[in-house]
Amino acid sequence: MSVQVGERESAGAPLLSVDGLTVSAGDGAEAAELVRGISFSIAAGERVGLIGESGSGKSLTALAIAGLLPAGLTAGGSALLGGVETIGASEAELRPLRGPAIGFVFQEPLTALDPLMRVGKQIAEPLRRHRRLRGAELDRAVAESLAEVRLEDPRLARAYPHELSGGQRQRIAIAIALAARPKLLVADEPTTALDVTVQAEVLGLLDRLVAERGMGLLFISHDLAVVAQQTSRVLVLRGGEAVERGTVADLVRAPQHPYTAQLVAHARALDAALDGAADGGSAAEDDRGRDAGGDA
Amino acid sequence: MSRRRSWSRRATLRLGLALVGIVVLVALVSLVWLPYALDDTSGGRLSAPSAEHLLGTDKLGRDLLSQLMVGARIALLVGIGSVVIATIIGVTIGLIAAFAAPWLDDSISALLDVAIAFPVLLTAMLIVALQPPSLGSAILAIGLGMSAVIARIARILAKRVVGSQYVTAARTSGTRTLGIVRRHVLPNIAPTLAVTLALQFGAAVLAEASLSYLGLGAPPPNASWGRLLQEAQGTVLEAPVGAIAPGIALVVLVLGVNFVADGLRDAADPTRRRRRSA
């Protein structure tokens, strides 16, 4: 995989290049900077991880790139998405990028999906908008989208989100994100809200789809083990700043920043516990549960 | 941002207290001093506002300001009286439901749902229907009408406390039900209940004004604001002040208690306070 990444990276202009990105709350003298000067780029097919605790600014970074910051927050610096500057861009400029240029999978599928709309209709929405599909063609595309995320039963399209399991809901969210065939996928803690047993399935699905389509991936998580599995390059965020960056291998081998070292040590301790203990599975479950709770 | 919000919340509470304070002050002054006696008709019919009669006179020549001042007293009496009655009845029913067996709790709450579907004013009209009109029966009628709303909120709040672990702990250590009510339930439901009571106070004042306007409230010489409006309605062209001033008085008092309720709501709900300022 890393070979493939190298090839694509050299191929042409990056999908996304972020330079000195800032996010601040409020204005004037009272303004507080929540993200300070973050820079990175993602080439086609490349996978980059953002790792950090809750409040480190990793989600804000991703939202700022697509102009989706909540009211009251403003972005500064520069972010080129598919060659278009998105910081300070108007809604009319951003709208065509959202979907084809960048797709999002959010943390909590239960709230990220419209509770009152059948999931098939929610998948159909970006298909209609970006691929201009209608009628029978649209129905077929919805069924294909469902099949792609391993939801073969066509009756699922008629289900409401609350009628599905957490894993099924997140698959629907992935199907929506992929419907407009984005070149870059942002996965923001996509498995944190899920049961441990389901996490692996969803991660596997994401991994396969990203590889098949040659998409770029921006993977956001607080969990080093998951980020290491999904990505090749990582930025470690703390208090809104990138404290360390590099390949996953370098980071794990020789962490420079004390916070990174702490993350690595924590992951190693977990590994050791898993290797050593006969009932290691439940220990890992407890630990992830705690992390997820802290993040939420 | 957060500082501005907390400032505006405190400002709301203060503004509310100031508005209510004006009405209370006027009511207190009216007890010891009025510009003219209520039955003094020396001012002449419908005279315009002047130095002698700041708000003019009504169609019988009575001083409008004096009547308005007495009206403040009545409005406050109605608000306090009916809220006290509604609280005593409502909280008692709510607490009984919260501690009762499930079937009784369910029946009470179903009954309350039916009762709440009826606007307080309709219930009050039903109750005053066959009473000789008096301020007392209006207060009683409005208090009874509002008790269902308070009972429902008291029940929900009390159930939350009763289901909590510290009450279970108190129970297992042998505290009696009344002790639990006094020591745990009442102190815990009081802050949120206070918000409801403040809002109901405003609703009671409006309901009494409506009753009086319809001629079902306190009979003369009780100068209820609602009755003043009813009397001034026919002469609105000749003496507009008479049809405007009592309405403004009503709005000042009701808006004031609503502002106080808003201020109390934020004080009563620490999670909301924290979330807002975050």
Added chain:
Amino acid sequence: MLGYVLRRGALLIGSLVVAMIVIFVLLRLLPGDPANALLSVNATPEQIAAARKQVGSDQPLLAQFGTWTAQMLRFDLGDSLITGAPVGPEISSRLRVTLPLTLLAFGIALVLSVAAGVTAAVQSDRWYGTLLSGVAQFGIAVPVFWIGIILVWVFGLGLGWFPTGGFPPDDWSDPAGAFSSLVLPALAIGLVMGASLTRYIRSATLDVLGSDYLRTARAHGSGFGEALWRHGLRNGAVPVVSVLGIELATTLLGAVVVESVYALPGLGSYLVDGIAKHDFAAIQGVLVVTTLLVLLVGFAADVVQRIVDPRLRSSVGVAG
């Protein structure tokens, strides 16, 4: 869904029975005999006994309730104690004023509150968003009959655009005349109810604006307005529909009060007249009809909420 409608319908009938018992008991428990309506202040004991016999209040309570229930089942609301005319037809003719007034007022309230509530939420950081919230706050502190008086003063007496009161004697055979006499009263009620609804709609809209599903829609290329229309409307409607029933009942009551301002021959003035003259049958009749209307509205609101929100539907599916 059909099961739910049937069960909710059973609750409707149960509530109606309970409410009728309450009306009956309250009217009898309170001091004051219905027969008093027929009597002068210095009536002799014989006259009182005769009047009680005529009204039926000399019978035991249970027998009175039996008679009354039997009447109700025949859709007979009894005869007025004052005029002797049957109450039922009188009420139905007065509903021809009150129901259109209520619906018109409710329509005005809905249009105003949706426009104001959504604007106040979407533009909450602009001065006019704040202003709208403030006006709504102000509106719920204003008595509806006072607005009525002010409207009469300005648009009736002052500008002469609309009649200041009354209703065409030939009823709806003159639709324009009938409608124009309802405009000001409906506006008075609509303004006050609109203010109270605005607060619900504003907070429902704020919830929608902060929701993750709206962000999801926008993250995949939906415009803000489109996302609000496709996803926000239904989601925002759920909490609002649940209060609409009670708000509509309050609007009906607003009509009852405002009819007095405009001297409209509706249900409200009939009730107020009945109370003033101690016409027991009229009061009872109006209360029964109002109760039925209030309960029907609550029933409709609950059913509509099930239709809008699939989560409520399926929770019933699980329960039975």
